[in-house]
Each structure stands twice: as C-alpha cells, then as structure tokens.
Amino acid sequence: MPEPAVAATSLTYRVGDATLVSNVDFAAARGELVAVIGPNGAGKSTLLNLLAGDLQPSEGQVVLDSVDIVDALPGDLALVRSMLTQRTPVDIPYTAAQVVNMGRFPHRRDQTNSAERDSAAVAEAMDRTDTSRFAGRVYATLSGGERTRVSLARVFAQKTPIVFLDEPTTALDVAHQERIMGETVRLSREQRAVVVVLHDLNAAAVHADRIVLMNQSEVVAGGRPREVLQEALLSEVYAQRMVVVDHPFRDCPLVLAADGSP
Amino acid sequence: MGLLVTAWAALSFGAVSVPFDEVLGVLARKIGLDAFAEPSRQAEGVVWGIRMPRLLLAFAVGASLGLVGGVLQGLLRNDLADPHLLGIGPGAAIGAAIGSAAGGIQGAIAGGVAAGVITAFAIRRMSRRATIDPTRIILSGVALGAALFAWVGFVVFTADRATVPPMEFWLLGSLTGSTWRALGTAIGFLLITAIAMLASARLLDVIALGEADARHLGIDVDLVRTVLLIAAGAAVGATVGAVGVIAFVGLLVPFALRGVTGPSHRHLLLAAIATGALFVAAADLVARLALEPVEIPVGLVTAAIGGPVFLWLLSRRHDA
Numbered sequence: 001m002p003e004p005a006v007a008a009t010s011l012t013y014r015v016g017d018a019t020l021v022s023n024v025d026f027a028a029a030r031g032e033l034v035a036v037i038g039p040n041g042a043g044k045s046t047l048l049n050l051l052a053g054d055l056q057p058s059e060g061q062v063v064l065d066s067v068d069i070v071d072a073l074p075g076d077l078a079l080v081r082s083m084l085t086q087r088t089p090v091d092i093p094y095t096a097a098q099v100v101n102m103g104r105f106p107h108r109r110d111q112t113n114s115a116e117r118d119s120a121a122v123a124e125a126m127d128r129t130d131t132s133r134f135a136g137r138v139y140a141t142l143s144g145g146e147r148t149r150v151s152l153a154r155v156f157a158q159k160t161p162i163v164f165l166d167e168p169t170t171a172l173d174v175a176h177q178e179r180i181m182g183e184t185v186r187l188s189r190e191q192r193a194v195v196v197v198l199h200d201l202n203a204a205a206v207h208a209d210r211i212v213l214m215n216q217s218e219v220v221a222g223g224r225p226r227e228v229l230q231e232a233l234l235s236e237v238y239a240q241r242m243v244v245v246d247h248p249f250r251d252c253p254l255v256l257a258a259d260g261s262p
Numbered sequence: 263m264g265l266l267v268t269a270w271a272a273l274s275f276g277a278v279s280v281p282f283d284e285v286l287g288v289l290a291r292k293i294g295l296d297a298f299a300e301p302s303r304q305a306e307g308v309v310w311g312i313r314m315p316r317l318l319l320a321f322a323v324g325a326s327l328g329l330v331g332g333v334l335q336g337l338l339r340n341d342l343a344d345p346h347l348l349g350i351g352p353g354a355a356i357g358a359a360i361g362s363a364a365g366g367i368q369g370a371i372a373g374g375v376a377a378g379v380i381t382a383f384a385i386r387r388m389s390r391r392a393t394i395d396p397t398r399i400i401l402s403g404v405a406l407g408a409a410l411f412a413w414v415g416f417v418v419f420t421a422d423r424a425t426v427p428p429m430e431f432w433l434l435g436s437l438t439g440s441t442w443r444a445l446g447t448a449i450g451f452l453l454i455t456a457i458a459m460l461a462s463a464r465l466l467d468v469i470a471l472g473e474a475d476a477r478h479l480g481i482d483v484d485l486v487r488t489v490l491l492i493a494a495g496a497a498v499g500a501t502v503g504a505v506g507v508i509a510f511v512g513l514l515v516p517f518a519l520r521g522v523t524g525p526s527h528r529h530l531l532l533a534a535i536a537t538g539a540l541f542v543a544a545a546d547l548v549a550r551l552a553l554e555p556v557e558i559p560v561g562l563v564t565a566a567i568g569g570p571v572f573l574w575l576l577s578r579r580h581d582a
Contacts, residue, residue: 054477078480089339089472093525105468106480151475158479 003066004029005162005193011050011060020046022217024060028195028210030161033188035204036197038214039238044197045086045166047214051195052083052164064162078106082158084165088151090140096150097135100126103157125156128183130176144171152180156187163187165196169203181207201255205229205247213237229253265321265536268543272317273309275551280305316440319448320543320560323437323501324511326452328538330494331512332519332531333459336466337490338399341520344513345498348403351507352410353381354499355432359417361503363426367444370427371503375451378499381410382491427506434559435508437546444504451500455493456535462490463527470525508545508561510568511538518575 004027013021021043028034036044049055051062053069062069065080072080082103092099103125104118126132129149134142139150148171155163165184169177177200185207188194198204204211204225211228213221215237221228234242240257247254273285280288280301287298288309301309327345334343345351354374361373388402411433418429427439465486469476473483501508515538516530523529545563552558 052478054474074477074482075480078478081478083478085474085478087472087474091339092471093520094470098525099471102468102471102475102479154475 005065006051006195007063008051009061011047011057011062013046013050013055014058019217021050021057024214024219026051026212026219028162028193030191030193031188032209033185033194033196033207034210034212035208036195036212036214037199037201037204042214043217044214048083048164048166048195048197052081053077054083075106075109078158078160079110080160081162081164082155082160083163084148084152084155084168086166086170088147090147092139094139095136096131096139096142096146096153097122097126099139099150100131100135100153100157103154103159106158121157121159122153125153128156128186129153130179145173145176148172149176149180156183161192163192163194165194167197167199170199177203201229201234205252205255206250225252229255264540265543268540268547269317272320272543272547273313275547276308276313277555278304278308280309285309315442315445316437316546317543319440319445319504320437320546321539322445322449322452323505323508324538324540324542325535326456326497326501326538327508327511327542328515328534328536329456329459329531330497331514331538332516332527332534333462333466333490334494334512335516335520336469336527336530337487339470339472340397340400341517342397342400342513344510345494346407346507346509347400347513348385349406349410350378350381350385350403350495350498351502352407352414353384354378354495354502355414355507356410356417357499358503359414359421359426359432363417363421366425367439367441367504368447371444371447371451371500374499374501374503375496376499378495378497378502379492380495381406382495386488386491430559431506432502433507434561435506435564436557436559436561437505437549438557440505448500448504451496455497455500458493459490459497460528460531462486463531466527467525470527506559506561508542508564510564510572511541514568514572514575515541517572521575521579 006026006028008024008026011021011024012019024047036047038044046055050057069077100122104121107113126135129152131149131153134146139147142150148168152168168184169180172180181203184194184196208225210223211225212219213228220237221233229244231242231244234255241260243256243258244253270282274280274282283299284301284305287301288306290297292310330345334345334348335341354377357377358370358374362370385399385403388399414432415429418426418432465481468479468481469483476483516534519530519533519537523533541564545567546560548563549558549560
C-alpha cells in the first residue's frame, strides 16, 4: 500500500472552551475521491482547514505528500495542495480569466514552467468548469454559482496533487452540479487525492470512492458509500428519519429524508 | 508633463520672481553647462538654495505618501486605509517632535522613522486579531491617532519653542523648512521603502483575492503584512519628520487612480508615485502663493482640494 498523499493523525482543534475537531485520523490516497459529510457544525470545514494548513491544530499532525505541513514554506505548500473555500470575498476587481490565472501564481518559480503551460492550464480549467463564456466579465458582477465555478477553475489551474474542495456544488444548478462532480472525479482519476466536503448525500453516494461521516467534532464512520450510508446511522446523526434504497440506475445507494422522527 | 509644469512654476514664482531662462541658467550651470541666461546671484540663491530642495522634497514626500496609500489599501483590502487615518502619521509625529528637540531636522526624521515603525507594529498587533474586519483596524487607527496627536501636543508645549516646530506644523504639514539637508536625510528612507513596496506589487495583486486564497496560492500573508506595514511606517515617519502630517494624499491619490489603472498594483503604485508627487508639489505652490507673502500650511490645501474631490469620486462610484 503506497503512502497516502494526505495523512492526518489525532487532529484536535480547540477555540476557547469549544472543541471543533476532536481526535480525528484522516487519510486520502492519490487517485481517490473522499467525501466528508455530516450535519451543520459537525466540524467538516474546520477539518478541511486543518488539512490545508489554514489552521494550526491544537494537537496532532498533518502530512501532505510526505511533508509535515508545519515545516513547509507557504510557497512550496501551494505546489502540493489547492483549496476551494466558501469564504471567497465577492468584491474582487478581476475578470474571471484573471482570477483563474492567479491559480498559476505558485508556479512562477518553477523552472520547467512556461507561459504556454500557464495559458494551457487556464484554458483547460475554464473549459472544465464551463466558465470560458464569461472569461472577460468582472468577478464581482457574476452570480453566486458562476463565482463558485470561477474559483473552482482557479483551483483546477493550480494543478496540485492534492485538492481540497469545501462544498463546491452548493450554489450550483443541477446540470452544473453534475458537471462539476464529474470533473472532480476526473481530477482524482488523474492520480490526485481529492477531498471534498459535501452536503448532498447523494452526490457523495454517486461519486465518492470513500465517505467520512462527521458528527459533533468527531469522525463517526468511514468507508465505502454503502458501508457509511446506513439508515440507522444517518437517522441518528442528522436527527431526521432517513431511508436508504438502491439507486434506480446507478450502482450506489440513494438516500431520502422521510416523514417522522428518527 | 504635469510634473515639469509644476517644477517650472515652483522654481520661478514666489516672493522673488525668477524669469524662466534664468531658472534654466541656474540648472545648466549646476551640471556644468554655460547655457541660457546668466543668473544673478540672488536668482541662484533662491532657485538652487531654497526652491529646488523644497520642490524635490515635495515630490519625494508626495510620491511616498501616494505609494504608501496604495500599498495599505491593497494590503488591508479597504479604500479607507490611509497612513494618517491608521494612526501612523500621528504616532510618527511624537517621535519626530522629540527627535527635533534633540537633533534638529535630522533628529526629527530619525525620530519620525522610529516612531512610525513602532506605530505600524502596534497596528500590526491589533490587526492580527481583526483579520476578518479591516473596518475595525481603521476605527482603532482613528482613535489611536486622536490620542497620539494629544501626545504630540504634550511634547510641543513642553519643549523649547526655538527648536521644536509648532503644533500646526505637525497637524497640517509645511514645506517651509525644506533644505538640502532635510532632503538628503529623508530620501534614503523613502527610496529603500519604495523599493520594498514596489517589489510587493504582484503579491498585493494576489492578496486582492482575499487572505485565505492568497495563502492557498502560497503567499505568507502575515509576513507580507508585517514587512509592508514596517516599510509604510518608516516611509511615513520620514515624511512626517521632514514636513509634518500632510492629509488626504495617501487616501485620495490611490482611490482616484484605481478606476483608471485597473486592478494591477504595479500600474497603480507607479501612477500613485507620479500623482502623489504632483499633488503635493502643486499644493505647496498654492500654499506659498495663495496668500502671499503669508504661507499657509500645505495640509490645508491638500485637505481643501482633497475633501471635495474624494466626495465627488465617492458619489460617482455609487452611481456606477
């Protein structure tokens, strides 16, 4: 078994009296798409921020591509992992194409990089996120879903072996949800480790190789979609009666919220 | 072009008018050319001894204030980020007032630089907690500035009136005391800090995406902030030591230019240098000539022009 691209051990993150992430072990290998699911406030985004190096864990360690991120310089880290956040400001003065182009910023010191490779990466990223049509429009004038896709294109253009995505599909219409999840799967098949926080349980069921379920700051289950997406477990975690059936035409479970208490 | 016209007017006009060809004559002789009209001794003294250092200092101070304003606005992603509104100017003025009591203009500039850096550091500490909310940094700076000016007053009113410039110099700025020595002392600080700030233009472009994404793209945002705030503190400190606090240049110049130059900080900062230089030199010309023979503080002119222009730009931006 090769060493996982993302390896976190005993991660704990506290702010004041609150423990937002408690003793979490996490791993993702190259070629693997791992979905992190769980109710609001479960600690999914905090976990992603810890893995990406945005937050310093109170305890535990994060290793990305064999390097402890405490020892990594920010510039080197940016060649290893990219991240889509939910907190991107809206008042960005650049055009969509300029934003995507920023994804190439970490590569400016790479001797083997070239202007041709930069523009090819930008064009490919915009194509994959269906953002080429408004390449020249100013970011601040785009709709919420369009902005998400532009930010996602910037992440794609960064071309890192490890990719973290925090709710990439939340603001998107159904066609773009499908497209973006499809491209996310494709990213992982290009031998990248992709970790994505999702609210849509069925998107996780269809696309993820593995699902990590969080609740109250802890990981409560992890494994293949069929192993994690169990009626009793989901009903308890979400405090909502959930029904799991076979997807009518895809080989995966289908999760439905049902009437009544858990 | 504007800079040349201002330079000509600044060198020619004043209590003693010097004809243009005599001005050129003075300059030509300084570079060893025996060209243009032979200047009188008085013309040479006025043009080279008094007006030239004053003009160059006005250019240097204006350029630096415009540059610092552009850098701070980019760094804090806020149009209200201005060295004086943030409290750096008032903080530097305390050190400069103390320094001037000890060592004249050179002491004032050294003291201004030291106190400017310390104030910038204090703002850095405050902003560490308020990274999400630049408005809080600005509000803290305004409160800090008011308190710090009170301490400038304390220094000024207890010091020897003969050596320390009066309160109005610190509050409103003046280029009256411009000498070659003042220029020579300040210019080193202004040049070094300008190089550091210009070198960071590309980083500021990425920081415009927000701090989180800048970090994801490999920028050590905390380090960039610290370095640039210290550079800004040193630059503003040098200007305050030399000419006092001149308001509105750092606020208005980058704000006005942003719509013209677009989001590229390299273009913005270079334009802010030129425009800031022109603004202060032109304002000083007005300050010298408007109520001749009485000179008014240059900060009154920059505020009198800058205030309405800022409001006009604001209303126009709102319509767009």
